[in-house]
Amino acid sequence: MAKRYDYLVVGAGFAGSVVSERLATELDKKVLLVDKRNHTGGNSYDYYDDAGVLVHKYGAHIFHSNHDDVWRYVNRFAQWNGYTHRVLAYVDGLKLPIPINLTTVNTLLKKDFDEQGLRDYLQSVRLNIGQIKNSRDVVVSQVGEFLYEKFFKNYTFKQWGVLPDALSPEVTKRIPLRFNTDDRYFGDKYEGLPVDGFFKLFDRMLAHKNITIALNTDYKKIINDVKFDNLIYTGPIDYFFDNMHGELPYRSQRFEFETLDREYYQEVAVVNYPNDYEFTKITESKHFTKQIHPKTTIVREFPEADGEPYYPVPMDSAAAIYEKYKKEADKLKTVHFAGRLDQYKYYNMDQAVKRALELFNSIAAPKK
Numbered sequence: 001m002a003k004r005y006d007y008l009v010v011g012a013g014f015a016g017s018v019v020s021e022r023l024a025t026e027l028d029k030k031v032l033l034v035d036k037r038n039h040t041g042g043n044s045y046d047y048y049d050d051a052g053v054l055v056h057k058y059g060a061h062i063f064h065s066n067h068d069d070v071w072r073y074v075n076r077f078a079q080w081n082g083y084t085h086r087v088l089a090y091v092d093g094l095k096l097p098i099p100i101n102l103t104t105v106n107t108l109l110k111k112d113f114d115e116q117g118l119r120d121y122l123q124s125v126r127l128n129i130g131q132i133k134n135s136r137d138v139v140v141s142q143v144g145e146f147l148y149e150k151f152f153k154n155y156t157f158k159q160w161g162v163l164p165d166a167l168s169p170e171v172t173k174r175i176p177l178r179f180n181t182d183d184r185y186f187g188d189k190y191e192g193l194p195v196d197g198f199f200k201l202f203d204r205m206l207a208h209k210n211i212t213i214a215l216n217t218d219y220k221k222i223i224n225d226v227k228f229d230n231l232i233y234t235g236p237i238d239y240f241f242d243n244m245h246g247e248l249p250y251r252s253q254r255f256e257f258e259t260l261d262r263e264y265y266q267e268v269a270v271v272n273y274p275n276d277y278e279f280t281k282i283t284e285s286k287h288f289t290k291q292i293h294p295k296t297t298i299v300r301e302f303p304e305a306d307g308e309p310y311y312p313v314p315m316d317s318a319a320a321i322y323e324k325y326k327k328e329a330d331k332l333k334t335v336h337f338a339g340r341l342d343q344y345k346y347y348n349m350d351q352a353v354k355r356a357l358e359l360f361n362s363i364a365a366p367k368k
């Protein structure tokens, strides 16, 4: 690594990989991309397991976006399989569509509402909350306490270790409410998975003579040995600043894989278990990869307090700590920050790509 790089990029997830590709391709910059893991792709990484089933190492990752520029960009590196995500929630022994829709309510309550009937029912049970202050308010102000308790309260507690009233509204706001029978999980314009896997998408994105990749490498171990002009960092922001303002809270997750000698295990790719078991969901990737295989692999997701930081925790106390780090980050002229963990934002993949493209644009054409 004796040579000089224009950019040292930390983290080979979407954020770091997109900005590396852009710098190498458009500006002919020499990039050293490092990741402490043994693969590129960050949390979106997938691979073929021992049985030959394509699985997602860090939980189901479904690409979805309303951004035309993001969709155009990712289409350069993959063909997309047109998958539409659907999720069921196991409640009172029934598997019901989530987000809550007409079918969910009619089946659970043994009713026969039409759209107007559902609106009238929800109007009668919703709580009148003035200002929406937290993730509980979001739900009970739309569907009332009964449905909140069945679908949101316990799931959220398992997922985050706190009840919804301790979390910012943005957490449960991610889940819409539908008055019709539309059972898509996301309502975005574009959706799907790369036909031959995310890992291939990243291989193609990063196959450029200007990009050198160093895996199994924590950047702090090499930073004093590498010559570079600029740094782009997409890891946890508190780690970057040696926790000088204290540790930010992150939520972790354990993934338990099981391969079964049958073609399919469940009806859809994801079944949520809000009230039963310690895991939040069971994922079966064959539904969204569309792989044809005599066996299947399922994954149970167990949220945990400690371990690899997967989720920034959207609560006020964490936001206050993040603001202190943001102020430090703003002072640095040759370091740029992009990504889910350094922005401490609940980004989806497309938002990480969008933010990386914006960062590249600001580097390519700096504002005067």
Ligand code: FAD
Binding pocket: 010, 011, 012, 013, 014, 015, 016, 034, 035, 036, 037, 041, 042, 043, 044, 058, 059, 060, 061, 062, 063, 064, 217, 218, 219, 220, 234, 235, 236, 239, 253, 310, 311, 338, 339, 340, 341, 347, 348, 349, 350, 352
């Ligand atoms: P990451 O993908 O996390 O990449 C950051 C990289 O930085 C990692 O590879 C890490 O190893 C590396 N790194 C960190 N610190 C260091 C260091 N010190 N030195 C070197 N390398 C370092 N989004 C969707 O759009 N759809 C979904 O269905 C979806 N499902 C998800 C399910 C789960 C369980 C999780 C946790 C997230 C999900 N997401 C989903 C969000 C998605 O994972 C993120 O939006 C995306 O990964 C953000 O990309 P990133 O590059 O910012 O971060």
Ligand code: UDP
Binding pocket: 089, 098, 151, 152, 153, 155, 156, 159, 171, 172, 174, 175, 272, 274
């Ligand atoms: N949620 C819930 N019950 C569900 C699905 C989601 O309570 O069946 C809540 C939970 O707090 C979750 C949040 O809504 O963290 C956002 O859900 P989403 O599926 O967007 O989370 P992701 O797993 O993608 O981070």
